[in-house]
Amino acid sequence: RAKASGKAQFARYSDELRSHADHRLRLESALGLALRNGEFELHYQPICHIDGVPRVVGVEALLRWHSDSGLVPPTEFIPILEESGLIVPVGEWVLRESCRQTRAWQLTGHEPLYCSVNLSSRQLHQPEFARCLASILEETGLPPTSLILEITESLLMQDTADTLMSLREIAALGVRLALDDFGTGYCSLGYLTRFPLHILKVDRSFIDGAPSNPELGTISRAIIGLGTNLGLQVIAEGVEDTPHLDFLRTEGCSYAQGFWFSRPRPAKELQGLLDGNERPHGGNLNGETPCK
Ligand code: C2E
C-alpha cells in the first residue's frame, strides 16, 4: 500500500516536472519571436534627488513583455532570456531603445536626465560588448555620461580577468557602473574597490524594513555610510512611503527610487512628471512640490 501510494506520488511529481518543463519550453519559444513581433516595451522609473524638494535626475529602464497570454513579470522571463542567450539581442534592443528615448527627452528640455539600464553577465561577456555600446551611444547621440549600467553582485563574483577588463572598457567610455540590489548577494566587500564602480543601489529589502526594524535600520545606515565613504553615489531602492524617505534623509542618502515617487511607466506617461506638472503617484506630499 505504502509502495503504491509512493508510486502514485512519484507519477504526480514527474507529471508536475513535465508540465513545468513544457511551460518553460513554451515561454522560451515565444520569447524567441517576441523581439521580432514587437512584444517588448520599456517602462521607466524615475530616480530622484531627495535633498530638499525631490527632483527627477534619471530613469531606470525596465523591460516589459506583452505575450499572447498577457503581461509576464520580468522575474519570470528574464531568467529564461539569460539561460537561453536571448538576453544578448534583447539586451541590445533595450540599450538602443533606452538611449534613444533618453536622448529624445534631453533634446526636449531635460538635458541633464540620465538613463540606468540593467546589464546581464551574458551581455558583458559578449566579445566586443564595449564596441557595441560605443556604437549605440554614437548612433543615438546620448552622451556616455548620461548612461549608467546596473550590474549585480553575482556578475562580480565571476571574478575573472575578463570581467574586470570589460568593466574597465565600459568605464573608459565614460559610462558609469552601478551595483544593483546591493546587500542581497554574496559579494565580498573588497569588490567595491576592485571594480570601477560609481554607484551603489541599496536593495529595497533593507529600505523597506529600515524605519520599523532596528536591525534593518542599522544595516541600511551601514551600507549608506560604506558607499558614501568610498566615494560612491548611493541610491536607495523601494521607497514606498514617507517614513522611508524620512529615514534616508536622516541618514544622508541623497538619491532614491520607488513607488512613492512613481511606478515604472511607459515613456509617454512620464512626460508630466518630467515636466514638473504632476505629483508623484500615491505620494503623501506634506506640502512638498515633488520631483522637479
Ligand atoms: P531591479 O533592476 O532591481 O529593478 C527594480 C525593480 O523593483 C523593478 O521590478 C521595479 O518595478 C521594482 N520596484 C521599484 N520601486 C519599487 C517599490 O517601491 N516597491 C517595490 N515593491 N518594488 C519596486 P521589475 O520591473 O519587475 O524588474 C525586476 C527585475 O528584472 C529588475 O530588478 C532587474 O533585475 C530585471 N530586469 C528588468 N528589466 C531588465 C532588463 O532590461 N535587462 C535585465 N538584464 N534585467 C532586467
Ligand code: MG
Ligand atoms: Mg536595476
Ligand code: MG
Ligand atoms: Mg535593483
Ligand code: MG
Ligand atoms: Mg531588485
